[in-house]
Amino acid sequence: MEHSYDAIVLGAGAAGLMCAARAGQRGKRVVVLERAEKPGKKILISGGGRCNFTNIGAGPANYLSSNPHFAKSALARYTSRDFLELVESYGIAWHEKTLGQLFCDGSAKQIVAMLLEECAKGDVTLRCGEEIASVEHGEGFTVTTQTGTYSAPALVIATGGPSIPKMGATGFAYDLARQFGLKVVEPRPALVPLTLGGEEVLFRDISGVSAPVVAKAGKAAFPEAALFTHRGLSGPAILQASSYWRPGEPLLVDFLPDETAEWLLDAKRGSPRTAIKSLLRDRLPARLADILAEKLGLDGDLGSLPDKKLRAGGERLKRWEFRPNGTEGFAKAEVTVGGIATAELSSKTMEAKRIPGLCAIGEAVDVTGWLGGYNFQWAWASGVAAGDAL
């Protein structure tokens, strides 16, 4: 049976639901086709079940993209305040956890319920459990599923990225984009733990230890906690830096952000009898302090150690060079860097420049946010940009 609409949205995730609701409320007849049995699965598990639904400071600088300017327009037109207003209009209680990260007090289910209610207000048809067999483009777009055929002059790709395949995530958006001749920036896992091998496996012995550090990859630096794991490195600072890290490159960690590189020398002058290990243990978790001292060959009293060695040790503690041998991959990545090339899309409407009516939004696009609510903010903002223009 053929169903005809003004717009077909593929994917009932954060971006797709927002887009459909906005278009529906403007009077467009919208159908959302979702492969999973229920909508918003990633929203439901996000933020430990409480959904870090936005970041109050979200701006273009918090995103990675081959074109860092692309996200500006959508983010400026639908801000974190706008989303917060929507959340508040539903009476959903929220709190700021840290660094501008806003979470539900209750449950992520409230965000999904809110989006579904917004869709209902726009008479959006939501069809879950739909397996898309083919997408064709002639006068308009025709999507065939196992249950029927849907046609519309507009098609929105909102099927997300391949992070967490266990949850059904795939590279479907990229396959579809390529079918239409749109370029795809090579996707790679982001916000993902890094793995250590070789001599660095030593650090696996302190699995479970965490410390406040500054982690740097490329030009980006993140002052947050790092966590040693049985496979390597994780924790917010490392996850953030992982999005900027490239295989073969070092990951630099400042273990003592509050100290200068000269601090060991200063300490030697002030109290030469202090044992270096206890000095480090005052500032770092004991097991980490011991492993770093061992790797630096620092033992005994400060007074017994040559200045040169202390200076070098102080410098290395502020610029520890890890050489990750990989990441934990899409299986553990919170998001995907790369995706449908922004050069193909209008930054105002998310419509493909060469294929009128075709739009791409959310994680499927080559715009990736930091950890902390930025990815949902992009999903909302890009969804609104497309939804308001359909």
Ligand code: FDA
């Ligand atoms: P999303 O993945 O939400 O939706 C895509 C939809 O398309 C899914 O419903 C999927 O089933 C459907 N689909 C896929 N293929 C299809 C096909 N072939 N046919 C039909 N439908 C198809 N971000 C944040 O800002 N704050 C947070 O707290 C978290 N927490 C978090 C935790 C975990 C564990 C993960 C994995 C990710 C996060 N994120 C996050 C990231 C955030 O979830 C992500 O960036 C957004 O969900 C992206 O929204 P989209 O709508 O683009 O994709």
